[in-house]
Amino acid sequence: PDTALEAADLLRMERIGELIDQRVQTRPDNLYYWIFLAQLAQSRSDRSAAAEYFDNALGLDPKNTYLLASYAEALFLLDGKITTDRVREAVDRAFLADANNTATLSLKGISEFSESRFEEAIEFWERAQQTWPIDSDQWRSLQVGIDRAENALRPAEMEQVSTDKSPILQINLSFGAEVPHSREQRVFVAVLGRDAVEGDRMPIAARKLVAGDLPLTLTLSDSDSLVRSRRLSDQRFVQVTARLSGGGTATPQSGDWEGLSAIVDLHSEPGELRLEISGRRP
Template identity: 30%
Template sequence: MMSLWLGVVLLCALAAVFVLWPLVRHGNRATENTEEQIADRLAENIRLFHEHIAELESQLAAGRIDQVQFDQLKLEQERALLADETDIRALKHNRIVRVGFKTLSVIALAVIVVAWSFYQHLGSSADVEIRQAQERKLALDEADYKAGRTPDPERARELARLIKERLTDNPEQLQYWFFLARMQMEVNDFTSAVEAYQQVLARDQESPMVMAELAQATFLRDGNKMSPLVSDLVARVLSVEPNNTMALGLAGIEAFGKQDYIGAIKAWRRTINLTGENTSGSQALQAGIERATGLYFAAGGTKESLAEALAGRQVIVSVSLGDGVDARPDQVVFVYARAWQGAKMPLAITRVKVSELPKQVLLTESMAMTPEMSLASVDAVEVVARISQNASATAQPGDWQGSFGPVDMKSSSDAVSVKIDQKLTQ
């Protein structure tokens, strides 16, 4: 804030110099020239008066005017001369320039004071202070992380205090409620964090991110216990954002608490696939997966049943060669499923050799190229088997291919047959 006010003062001073300096300079010159200007104007008026009187006398002598008219016109000239002299003498005491300088100085000062008062009432000095505090906190926290230290929580508390003061004046600041919730989470004040997240959700009721973070804060506030509110929030988030890792983590916890170990393992595995295996959160989830797996076996589950359950949606494909197909035994055969209508990227893919055909192939969710695009993401697929001329996953002219579809992923459990008998020309 000090830098802001220093800048304001400097700008005001610069503006004052531009406005007042010409007045000062002009005022000094006017004072110096006043006496000389008055004398010159008086002399000029007297000269003109004598010229007018001489002209009147010549008119009287020529008979163009009589004595009465002459006396009247001369009296008017004398009165005009006296009036002009009075006006010119008054200039000697005229302080317009100096009064103008002082007045402008007072007005300038008044404008600054009024502007400062309005800014204090309507301005955003508090926002500037919050932003500067945030920048300081980020810089200091980063330095602590690099040095292997835990950041000082007082920074988050101080920032939370500034945000609360700002929200007292303007409680409709959505971003400040969200920012306050994050700061409260950082200092483990989960009760205050829940209250702040509720304020955000009241103003943005459809945000999956806010619902997920509110669910997490409520879960922590309640001593790591799932509640109907948390379960409802998690369900709402996953219905619109299936890959929200925070909601997936809580869904896994809920499933684990209900002894649905397969559901817990699926949710946590999906979270790890989305966040990466090397994060601290993923390592904790991996430990949870191992515990859930052990409890599943202790409850009578087998490796085979676990593998089948974790496979999720799957398609059994019987692949065979058609008559007249020109292919070498060592050529690669790509077998994959793709959306029946939509993007052509494979949702599940595997490969076999021509020499292995005919063969039955199992396509599962775990064979997806990305977690977001798997057999679970669509309700109908097309199954394709293609012999590649150069082992490329991209179809090229000269490849042999066969396909079958649509396959209903919600109800179909029988194997589908695909015969490779079509040669690609383009």
């Protein structure tokens, strides 16, 4: 039954499209005709027609932020999902008109990634993520790009900090009873160097998890170290922090839930460290 209804709706839209296609010949100044035809072309996956119709609509309303973003997206699809010069120009125009449009932010991220500006790509994609629920397909799709950009930021020598996976620190990680969370939310765990004299707190190792994995016992080794010259096994005093990200980003935000351990002396072989995410950032 659902399939039959969808087929009937599609047929009805096609008939309306034929009528509007005739009317737009005599009323080419009707903005909504061009928008309807563009959207209908998108539903048919007719990328060339969609780009042409959005371009015609922009001729009537060149500052319309929806049209600018839609035209940029249509060009991107038409050009085989490649950031060509005309795509980049259209994306920049759309961004100047509305720096918060979700589609434009996604395209800006793609544009920056294609130029190997990975930090900028992450920034745009994280901003776009904030407009979608964390359990949505759109949020997950953006996260795939963010993960790729984060991996690209780590040179090969840092990816291969050490092949030694011997456990150095074990963390029993859990949520406090009062902490609301969904299975898809991101949890960022970091080991901070903590020199007993200078109070230095530099990230030594890190791991990214999903909330649905907790509670769990996390084992960290030199393979989790971020920099070859600062291996986890070379440290003595460390602290562990774990943060449940409300927006799914690596940057701490107000309202995130987190936990911070006491200073741990790795040389004293503390065994399993217990860490609960139960405090909320102001």
